[in-house]
Amino acid sequence: MFRFIIHNLSPLKHVPFFALWFDAAAMIWNMLFSPEITHTIEEIEHEVSAWRGVSTSLHKFGGVQFNYGGKELGHIHGHGIVDVLFSRRIKTSLIREERAEDHHSFKRSGWVSYYIRSAADRDGALYLLSLAYQKSAGCTTRVPDTPVPLSAGGHA
Amino acid sequence: MEKNVVQDPGSRYAIVKGIVYSNIFAVVAFALAYLLMNLNEAGGIVISWAEFILVPIGMGVIAMRFWRRKQQRLSARLPLVVLNTVIAIMLSAFFMGEGVICLVIVSPLLLGFMFVGVLIGHYIFHDDKKMLRVSTIFLYAILFFVDVFSFHGHANMVSDEMIIHAPPSVVWKYVAAHPVNTREPDYWLFSMGLPCPVQSTVSGHAVGDERKCIFSNGATFDEVIVQSVQDSVFTFDIVKQPEDPEIIGHINIERGQFILTRRADGSTLLTGNSWYTLKVYPAWYYDLWAVDITRQVHIRVMDHIKQLAEHDVQVHHP
Numbered sequence: 001m002f003r004f005i006i007h008n009l010s011p012l013k014h015v016p017f018f019a020l021w022f023d024a025a026a027m028i029w030n031m032l033f034s035p036e037i038t039h040t041i042e043e044i045e046h047e048v049s050a051w052r053g054v055s056t057s058l059h060k061f062g063g064v065q066f067n068y069g070g071k072e073l074g075h076i077h078g079h080g081i082v083d084v085l086f087s088r089r090i091k092t093s094l095i096r097e098e099r100a101e102d103h104h105s106f107k108r109s110g111w112v113s114y115y116i117r118s119a120a121d122r123d124g125a126l127y128l129l130s131l132a133y134q135k136s137a138g139c140t141t142r143v144p145d146t147p148v149p150l151s152a153g154g155h156a
Numbered sequence: 157m158e159k160n161v162v163q164d165p166g167s168r169y170a171i172v173k174g175i176v177y178s179n180i181f182a183v184v185a186f187a188l189a190y191l192l193m194n195l196n197e198a199g200g201i202v203i204s205w206a207e208f209i210l211v212p213i214g215m216g217v218i219a220m221r222f223w224r225r226k227q228q229r230l231s232a233r234l235p236l237v238v239l240n241t242v243i244a245i246m247l248s249a250f251f252m253g254e255g256v257i258c259l260v261i262v263s264p265l266l267l268g269f270m271f272v273g274v275l276i277g278h279y280i281f282h283d284d285k286k287m288l289r290v291s292t293i294f295l296y297a298i299l300f301f302v303d304v305f306s307f308h309g310h311a312n313m314v315s316d317e318m319i320i321h322a323p324p325s326v327v328w329k330y331v332a333a334h335p336v337n338t339r340e341p342d343y344w345l346f347s348m349g350l351p352c353p354v355q356s357t358v359s360g361h362a363v364g365d366e367r368k369c370i371f372s373n374g375a376t377f378d379e380v381i382v383q384s385v386q387d388s389v390f391t392f393d394i395v396k397q398p399e400d401p402e403i404i405g406h407i408n409i410e411r412g413q414f415i416l417t418r419r420a421d422g423s424t425l426l427t428g429n430s431w432y433t434l435k436v437y438p439a440w441y442y443d444l445w446a447v448d449i450t451r452q453v454h455i456r457v458m459d460h461i462k463q464l465a466e467h468d469v470q471v472h473h474p
Contacts, residue, residue: 012440015440016205016438017205017209017269017438018438018440020269020272021209021265021268021269021272022268024268024269024271024272024275025264025268027271028234028267028268028271031231031234032234035231038231039229039231042229042230042231056279057279058275058276058278058279062272062275064279
């Protein structure tokens with residue numbers, strides 16, 4: 001149902017407060033019926049917010065938003081969609097490597113989406129966020145195939 | 157990862173304080189919005205999104221001001237949010253005299269927005285975010301008072317059609333008035349106790365004559381006929397609506413209409429129209445319920461007319 005609404009009724013996000021309520025409802029639903037997704041989101045939030053210079057806030061359409069240097073790296077919605085911003089070139093590469101999907105709403109942008117369905121998706125989400133973090137933090141080295149260990153104040 | 161065990165000494169009564177202070181805030185803010193808004197409104201009591209969105213968000217933020225002392229995962233707050241929602245709903249039942257079905261309808265809205273408040277609190281109650289906290293409170297106050305002093309008049313019209321295997325002249329006999337409908341309702345909210353229409357009476361069929369639409373709990377809509385074209389159109393305006401604790405007390409139903417159209421096979425297409433204005437907001441939530449309930453009222457009345465008219469045809473024109 002959440003996927004249907006996100007893909008087909010996206011104009012609803014412009015209805016005042018609807019998106020926040022919808023995301024909170026999705027989060028509550030997952031807490032009750034898919035706690036694995038909730039725990040995975042919490043683990044990712046815990047991990048990413050520990051990276052040096054990263055702060056968290058509430059995303060305007062609901063969910064946790066990760067910021068670095070005053071700019072958004074990405075966000076995780078309560079229903080388990082991770083949206084991360086890259087350049088169009090990197091986005092094309094990530095989609096080709098099947099590490100991410102086209103963004104659920106903004107197709108003609110650098111945004112990609114990644115779906116958390118179980119605890120196994122944790123590393124994939126962290127990979128994307130760590131890649132975005134490295135780009136924002138000014139790291140020019142090639143990102144390895146495995147997630148970069150950036151926890152607890154680490155730096156790429 | 158798990159930090160449930162870490163508590164500071166101030167967390168001892170944090171849960172109780174969060175619940176108590178957030179509910180005190182709710183009562184005060186709700187009363188303020190209710191009084192200010194209904195000084196401004198001429199069309200009956202309106203409960204707007206200041207009450208149904210901003211108050212629960214504020215409750216969540218205030219509760220989180222205390223609950224954050226207990227270092228827990230966000231998901232561990234959910235039982236507290238549910239508990240606080242139940243308390244808020246009980247306060248609504250006590251102070252507002254709301255009916256059970258109204259409370260069932262409002263509960264997802266309250267729960268969702270209270271959780272939004274908890275999320276906002278989760279991110280703004282950090283020592284380095286004083287400016288964000290001040291900005292949030294300022295924005296909250298602006299939104300609250302802008303809404304309270306805004307005009308609220310979301311109007312809608314619901315239309316439904318039903319084919320009746322009887323000519324318009326027979327259907328017409330049951331449009332203005334019909335005897336008591338004893339059939340058990342099959343719509344889930346009617347089965348739960350939401351009043352459903354059971355009978356209509358008229359003092360005559362001419363323009364200006366009175367009509368009454370009686371619901372299962374005795375609530376009666378006083379109406380006046382404004383258009384009566386035999387076998388064709390019957391329109392009435394609602395002049396007095398019952399005070400009701402359930403959802404029909406939160407919708408201003410203004411006009412109703414039946415249109416009878418003869419079909420090629422001699423049967424009748426009966427169209428039922430209702431016009432209403434919402435008295436509860438946000439419209440994106442309550443209008444879904446209003447449309448659904450109005451539709452079910454139409455279907456119940458029109459189906460009753462259908463049964464009566466088709467039975468009439470079978471008895472008199474077998």
